[in-house]
Every structure is written in C-alpha cells, then in structure tokens.
Amino acid sequence: MQKKLFLFFLTLFFFNSSFAQLSKNQYIKLESALGETSFFNGHLTGFMLYDLDSQLVLYEKNSHQRFIPASTTKLFTLFSSLIVLNDSTQTLRYTTEGKTIKIWGSGDPSWKYKELYQPDFQEFLAPFDQVIFSDANMMSPAFGYGWQWDDYYYNYSAERSSLPIFGNLVQVKKVGNAPRVFPPIFQESVYPTSRTIRELERDFHTNKFYYNPNNFRAREEFIPFIYSPELFVKLASDATGKQWIYQPDSLPTIHKEWRAAPLFPILKEMMLESDNFLAEQLMLMVSDRLFQRLDTERAIEFMLKTYLFDLPDAPQWVDGSGLSRHDLITPRSMVALFEKIYRMMPDQQLFELLPIGGRSGTLENSYQADSPYIFAKTGTMSNNHSLVGLIKGKSGRYYCFAFMNSNYPWKASEVRREMEKVMVMVREMV
Template sequence: MIKKLGSSVLLYTISIFALFAQEIDARERYEGLNALIGPNTFFDNHPTGFMLYELDSGWVHFEKNSHMSFIPASTTKLLTFYASLMVLRDQTNTFRYVEEGNEITIWGSGDPSWKYNILPQPKIEDFLSRYSKVKFSASNWKDEAFGYGWQWDDYYYPYSAERSPFPIYGNIVMFKNVNRSPQATIPAFANSIKTYSKVSPTVRRDFHSNIFYYNPSTYTNPGPMLPFVTSPELTVQLLRDVLKKPVELVNTELPTTARLFNGGSMRPLWKEMLQESDNFIAEQILLMVSDQLFGELNSERAIDHVLKTYLRDLPDDIKWVDGSGLSRHNLVTPRNMITLMEKIDKSIPRDQLMNLLPQGGINGTLKNNYKAPRPYIFAKTGTISNNHCLVGIIRTDSGRHHAFAFMNNNYLNKASEIRREMEKVLLYIKENY
C-alpha cells in the first residue's frame, strides 16, 4: 500500500514538474516571438496585425492587433475560395440554357475558362455544335465590369480584366509582332489597330474603347496582354467567330427551368487563383457563386449571403466588397482570417489545402520566398502598394500545423524589406513551436 502511494506521489510530482517545464518553455517561446514582432520592433513602424493559432489544439499562441481591421489585398481570395467550397463544391457553372428544337438560348454563369489558355477547356464547342443557331442573353447580368473601389488607371493591365457573364479568352487580347506591326490574336480586333505618334515600344489601348495604338517607328515588343472592353454585343461577335454559325443577341429572361452546363472541375481554377493570384478568375468564381445561389450574376448579393450564412460567426465586423482584393475598401481583422482558415481546414483535407496554396520556395507567388529544405509556409499572399499580407498555414519542425495571419498596411518600406522581416518571424515559429 505504501509502495503504491509512493508511486502515485512520484508520478504526480513528475507531472507537476513537466507542466511547469512546459509553461516555462511556452513563456520563453512567447518572449522570443514578442522580441521579433512586439513593441519597439520593426513592426512597430507601421500598422501590423498578427495571430498564430494551432489548428489541432485550438490554442492561440500569439496576438498583435488581431482585433484591428486591415486592407487584406489578395488574401481576400481566401474568402472567395471558401464561398465556392460551400456553394459550388467541385463543379464550375459555365452557362444555363434552354433548347428550342435546333436552336438554343444560353445565359452565361460566369465560368472564366473558355479560351483562357491557362485553364483546362470546357467542351462548349462540342456541346453547341448540334444546334443550327445560338441565342445569347445577358439578362441575368446584374453587376458591373469593374469592382467597387478598383483604380481607374488599372484598366490597361491584365490583372484588372473586366468581369462579364460569359467570358471568352479571359477577357484579354494578346498581340504578335509581324514585320514590326502588331497582330491581334483575336480576329475580332484585327481592324481595331491604329497608329499614333506617341513614343512607345508596345501596344496601348484607348481608355473607353477597343481601339489599340502603336507607333511604327518604335514598336518592338509583341506584348503586352491587354484587357478589352466587354459587352453583350462583343460576346455575340466572339461567339460567331468561334462557333462559325449564326449567333443572335436577345434579351430573354432566364427561366427557372433552364438547364445548367457544368464545364469541369473547380480545382484548376482554385489552384490558379490561389497560387498565381489571378484576379479575373477570383471575380468570376464569385459570379458563379451568385449564379448558383440566385440564378443571376451579382457579386454584392453573393457576398452578403455568404457573410450572413457561412461566415455569420466571424469574431469581428468585416467589409468584403470584391472577389479578388483589388479594392482597398476591403477590411478584415487577423482574427477573422484565422477563423476563416479554420473553417477552410475543416472543409477540405489539409493536405489538399496545402497543395492548393502557394508553397514557400516552391511555386506560385511564394516561389522566391520562405525557402527551406522542406516547405514550411503554405499561404496566400496579398500585395498592393504599401500593403503586404500573408495568411495560411505554417508547418513547424515539431510537425504541428498553425494557422497564421500576418497583415502589414501603410508602410513606406520596400515590399522586399517587409518580407525579409516577416521571414525572421516565421522562421522562429518554424523552429520553436
């Protein structure tokens, strides 16, 4: 009996010492991390928010301004990703249709894939080949070509391609240099290329129209990719060119009995959106969410629904206005992003999630950062001028997985300097947590 009592006391004493040692170890780790990101550090020179959360234990290891709102930039795409996981599952909504004998009426559902050469191609031409005539209606389009708060002077850049109900070619056009003259890769723009006297090595586009200019004396660059101005009329013209058959623009309302053409898996779209941070794909995914929910394309309505249903338990208020994060009107807290990451982690197998996200030193927007013999950062980047954020998963040397949100706004440093200091923090976590 005395032996048993002595053994119990010994085990209890060992347990107490183990807990005490763990507490000391946790405090030392916290103090080490605080010395890198806390008061009087580099990250006190501008608004910084940070939170570190162990996914399997639910333990918050560190917070800095986690309740404050920050411009998330392209980490907004994680909101769009989660919305599509909940609403679309794994299938794209390409278009809705009604058959009328040998004719078909179609309404776009937002799928960005067709003729966008970075994505697998839906078999649209094969499907429509059986009809003698195609009618296209944009009556379900309840949105704008540009998102709320997008910068007007981004119209010229491919990362700001217009949104539309039935995109073709990713809503961008490219040019070849043929005998020192630009040749559009889309036949519809063959006669829209004009000359001008402005010194430029490449092609420029008119602000309000699909007129493209070049200087014959200075033109050398075959690029760039240029967004074109979308419209239902242009969609019909492109459809005629691709399908080689009559296509008519109509204003027919979308009936509830219309059937849905699913073009393919969402996974290639998710991968391109998350790893390469493709804004156009993100915006069109949000439109597909709206199509699935309401039978119309309205990103604002889709966002409102997702916030009130799947994200109603976020710990802080949020302002979410677009699918891509191009807008500076988006505002989220690090706590919200951690809650979002936890929701995503529970909605998709973790290994699949980590493969979809950019991996440090391996691919996507993290290919040249956070390099290690074994990848340890799996995260979505977000960068617009004077703002850089990183949200995702860090795998530590102990084998644990932590969600983290690292948000930096309104700095005057170079982005490379911000990333360098962030790497010091994340390496410390990798090696000590």
C-alpha cells in the first residue's frame, strides 16, 4: 500500500510538472522572440505567462519593471467595483421634506448616457415639486491627476461629476454644412469661424463651440462640455420637468440611498469599449459606498491597503481609467490582480466582460483566428501599449498573461502586430 501511494504521488508530481513548465526549446524560442535580437529590444517590454491551475509562472521577462498601463488600469477599477458595489450602482443620497427633495449625487454615470439601463428619475421624483441639488460631497476634481490638458475636447476625456447627465458630453450631427448639437441648450453657443478646423471645437475655457462651414466634417460625434452645477440643474430641469435648484449643503448623517441601475452593463461597456468616463465614475461610486463622499484618491488608497496589499509590487495607481501617465504597474502585479478577478467571478460572466480577439470590443480587429484564443483588456496611450488577460492554448486550457510595452517610437499597430506573433507562438506551446 505504501509503495502504491508513493507511486501515485510521484506520478501526480510529474504530471503537474509537465503541464506547468515549458520545455527547454520552447523557453529558448520565447527568449529569442522577446530578447536582444528581437523587435522588443528597441523599447521596454515586460511579459509574464502564468498557469492558473498549478499557480506557477511559466515564463517571465522584466515582470518586475513598472510600466504605464494605460487602459489596463481598468482591471483595478473592475476589481474594486466587484468588491465594493456588488450588483448595483450608487445613484443618489437624499432627504425629503414635504414636496421638496434634497439630493447628493453618488457618481452613477447612467443618466441619458449611451444605451445603458436608465434610472427612472421621472418616477422617483414624481411626488416632489422641487429638487435641491448639492455637490458638496464631491471631493475629486473634474480631471484626474496627470491627465493631458489638450485632451479636453476629446470624448474620452469627459469631466467627472457627482451626478452626470448625457455623459457630460455634447452630441454633434451634421445638417448641411453646419453642426446640430444635443442637448439643444448648447445650440446657441455654436459659432462659425474662418479658422482652418475640420470639426466642431470647444473653447478651452468656456462652453462656446466653433466650426468652419467650408471644412466641417462632424467625425467627432461627441465633445465634452465644461461641467458646472448651475449648468447641470438647467439640464436636469429640462430632462425631468421639475424645478432643480443648486444649494451646496453638506450631506446630513441621516439620509436615504437610491441604487437605481444594475452594475454589470456598466462594467461590460467599460471593459469592452474601454470607456474612460464609466471607469472614472465607477471609482467615484466606490468611494461613495465606502465613505459617503466622492474621493477617487481615498478609494484607491483603501483598496491598495486592504484587498490589494498582497500584490507582488505596490502599484502606483492614481485614476480609474488609466488616462494618467502617473499610473505605473508591473506585469506580475497585473497577473496577480487578474488572478483575483478570475477566482472571484463565474467564468461565463468574466468572458462577457473581456474583449475577445477577432470578435468583440477593442480586440475585434486583432488576434483573429478561427477559434478565439485571446480574451484580454487592452491599454493604449502614445508610446505605450499593454494587453492583460487570458490566452487559450492548443490544449484547450487557459493561461493568464501580461504583455506590457513602454517608450517605443513606433505606431501602436506595429507593436500589436509583433505582439500577435509572440502570442500565436505561446498558443502553440501550451
């Protein structure tokens, strides 16, 4: 009996070793593909391949180095949202007195944004004649730490706010050779100009918009507007047919909450389309749920000290979206984070959230194959491109990986093309 048990455990040991390691030749191939004579020697590259079953690292290169993660930062936001928000948004905190309701926004980005499930403001506000709105609980500024100032007129850089409407964006359509904007309140602030511009452009300091009738193309469908509480109450009054008044009172200790929308559709949109606005608002909701105030920095600090204290390398994590160049994270911490998400979510839900190579989201046109093999979050910023998620090997088994690139002088498409060659090689190996 002892001999049989010994042989059983010995066989089990060698079986685990066989699927948890690369052969010498496979290792040499990866070293060559990522080494001194490869495309990736011209910039900083980090890579880790991890076996989720054996919990062993199969291969790593520079996995201890810090990289600008760009939108792969959204994996941190996803994890935080799953841990803290559970299954629904944090929409409002409020008090009532007769026919008057006082509300404090909690960061919910849903209201009139994209095709997201809509909180029923009409029904919620039906018993009241007057709405008093306060943003005194909003501690974070409109823009994140380290965001580029000249992104202000691109839709991926919409301002953060406690209760957004329309995603804090103006929608632009072309009618003849002129723009038609929505919400209509902004139409009176649209002016022609002789400047050689091709899109509707917003003034840096004001909500004034300019276009050249001779060159107008309307390819930029959405443009951020400058948020102010005074502008918000006008938009909210028009949207609800109720009188909204701005009054920046502090949130009282005794109040009620309204959690008005399912969380999963927001997470899915954030992950598949890499929506920066949703990511930022999610971190505000996380902060509101934890501290009853909207403070992204404090929410991040809490997550790092509690649920993420055991990552291999302490991340420098400063925003929800990854727009900041101050975000710095190592590949092995990315893998450790992804494993946490992998362990806490049902497989079906996780695969709904991840862009799929050749099929969906930000990977729709990349990593194409008859049978999808890449399921991962992308992150792209000028001179930086990363990919973090799962690869399905020829064996049919899934492995976690992080592939991060910084400081390259080429187009991101060239980097993606070379990365794809490596990932095809990995797929054949495992």
